[in-house]
Amino acid sequence: MTDARPEAEVITPSQTVGPFFAYCLTPQDYGGDPLCDGMIADEGAPGTRIRIEGAVYDGNGDPVPDAMVEAWQADAEGRFAGRDAAPSNARFRGIGRCESRQDGSFRFETVKPGSVPGPDGTPQAPHINLNVFAKGLLRHLFTRIYFADEPANAADPILGLVDPDLRYTLIARPAPDAPGLYRFDIRLQGKDETVFFEA
Amino acid sequence: MTDYPTESLAAHPPYLFPDYVATRLRAPSRPLVIIPQTLTEIAGPVFGQAHVRPGDSDLTRQHAGTPLGERIMVRGRVLDENSRPVPDTLIEIWQANAAGRYVHVVDRHDAPLDPNFTGAGRAVTDSDGWYEFVTIRPGCYPVPGLNNVWRPAHIHMSLFGPSFLTRLVTQMYFPGDPLFPYDPIFMSVPDERARMRMVSSLDMAMTRSEWALCYRFDIVLRGREASLFEEPHHD
Numbered sequence: 521m522t523d524a525r526p527e528a529e530v531i532t533p534s535q536t537v538g539p540f541f542a543y544c545l546t547p548q549d550y551g552g553d554p555l556c557d558g559m560i561a562d563e564g565a566p567g568t569r570i571r572i573e574g575a576v577y578d579g580n581g582d583p584v585p586d587a588m589v590e591a592w593q594a595d596a597e598g599r600f601a602g603r604d605a606a607p608s609n610a611r612f613r614g615i616g617r618c619e620s621r622q623d624g625s626f627r628f629e630t631v632k633p634g635s636v637p638g639p640d641g642t643p644q645a646p647h648i649n650l651n652v653f654a655k656g657l658l659r660h661l662f663t664r665i666y667f668a669d670e671p672a673n674a675a676d677p678i679l680g681l682v683d684p685d686l687r688y689t690l691i692a693r694p695a696p697d698a699p700g701l702y703r704f705d706i707r708l709q710g711k712d713e714t715v716f717f718e719a
Numbered sequence: 720m721t722d723y724p725t726e727s728l729a730a731h732p733p734y735l736f737p738d739y740v741a742t743r744l745r746a747p748s749r750p751l752v753i754i755p756q757t758l759t760e761i762a763g764p765v766f767g768q769a770h771v772r773p774g775d776s777d778l779t780r781q782h783a784g785t786p787l788g789e790r791i792m793v794r795g796r797v798l799d800e801n802s803r804p805v806p807d808t809l810i811e812i813w814q815a816n817a818a819g820r821y822v823h824v825v826d827r828h829d830a831p832l833d834p835n836f837t838g839a840g841r842a843v844t845d846s847d848g849w850y851e852f853v854t855i856r857p858g859c860y861p862v863p864g865l866n867n868v869w870r871p872a873h874i875h876m877s878l879f880g881p882s883f884l885t886r887l888v889t890q891m892y893f894p895g896d897p898l899f900p901y902d903p904i905f906m907s908v909p910d911e912r913a914r915m916r917m918v919s920s921l922d923m924a925m926t927r928s929e930w931a932l933c934y935r936f937d938i939v940l941r942g943r944e945a946s947l948f949e950e951p952h953h954d
Contacts, residue, residue: 544813602765656741
């Protein structure tokens with residue numbers, strides 16, 4: 521397995537998060553103090569305030585009631601928390617974590633991310649990285665949210681690697697009647713299956 | 720800037736592993752799309768001492784009384800694949816109690832809850848990557864809805880590491896568990912060496928006499944290759 525790099529150690533393999541993680545990882549219903557939650561950016565963080573609502577579905581199209589979705593994004597100016605966060609942006613957390621509800625739903629509140637440099641310095645369109653964990657996922661799944669009303673999508677170097685017929689699975693769509701609200705569903709398998717990445 | 724090598728990902732289990740029934744409707748059917756590692760992937764959340772309270776790493780002292788079961792220490796290092804320690808990284812753990820029952824509301828296993836045991840903890844690695852928990856050895860338990868399928872005793876662990884790409888959720892097992900060959904989750908890891916990465920070992924040197932056995936469990940995360948401009952690492 522490591523023939524090409526005999527000096528490297530085998531990494532610890534992933535195992536499923538299982539169905540019983542909530543009292544540790546998303547412990548709000550257990551009176552616990554969560555490490556992070558659906559609030560990626562607190563009120564007052566600079567930028568355009570948005571909400572993202574969606575649900576996780578399995579290969580039968582049934583909601584997944586025991587998934588955990590983690591979000592990771594840059595702030596409105598394209599800076600990552602903890603890395604090159606400016607003091608003026610202490611209200612920006614960058615990380616979010618939600619347990620899906622009985623109907624598979626999850627919800628994040630944040631600011632729209634700015635542009636981040638891509639390969640060879642080409643700009644990337646605004647995006648949010650997601651990791652999906654659940655019983656039945658032996659290894660978490662990595663996908664990205666892009667925004668339907670974003671002209672920069674056309675030149676995004678990562679979207680450009682995705683089959684044009686499947687890019688729609690990565691696009692959050694504005695809700696018609698609710699300003700700032702986007703809809704983004706995650707379909708693990710089957711019709712409209714979300715595109716998942718490896719890096 | 721060097722990338723995280725992708726060869727090491729071969730240690731992970733496949734998404735579809737039919738013996739683990741729950742993968743059948745949740746594993747994606749299309750291959751993953753391979754993308755370059757951009758700043759979004761190379762960056763990652765920073766969680767450290769500020770996110771851990773005193774006592775979070777001792778799961779036997781979170782209630783008025785002492786939990787039932789065998790008290791143990793779980794101690795080890797978080798390293799990257801190049802054997803460099805991963806300092807100041809958060810570890811979250813959760814587990815069943817000594818009877819094999821989780822606090823989680825969905826767990827209906829016919830085994831008692833322990834009013835003195837929740838089974839959730841946090842710790843942060845020190846500057847050399849070391850961490851330590853005190854807990855109760857978890858019991859094994861049957862998987863609900865399946866005929867005579869039992870999980871070997873295990874402790875769930877969740878780590879961030881330094882970047883989005885080092886995120887890991889895994890399970891720590893105990894040495895010599897006779898349930899290993901019957902557990903599709905454990906057996907889903909195809910490579911024997913990688914499987915054994917998930918098995919702790921008895922550490923008699925760190926065991927505290929007349930108090931608790933110590934199990935050693937090192938966790939190896941993805942790591943970037945050493946660049947030509949970097950000092951070689953010596954332990």
